[in-house]
Amino acid sequence: MLHWAAVFFVIALIAAVFGFGGLAASAAGIAKILFFVFLVLAVVSLLFGRRIST
Secondary structure, three states, X not given: OHHHHHHHXXXXXXXXXXXXXXXXXXXXXXXXXXXXXXXXXXXXXXHHOOOOOO
């Protein structure tokens, strides 16, 4: 997930350099969504991934 966020961020940077503003904005938006989904899943995994041993 984080890999794909980085890929879309790089695509947004390259598109912005070449002047494709709409494509850059779309790729940056997708990268932002993927990054926040990654953060949520990482936090959920950390919270519920631990096993309570007694």
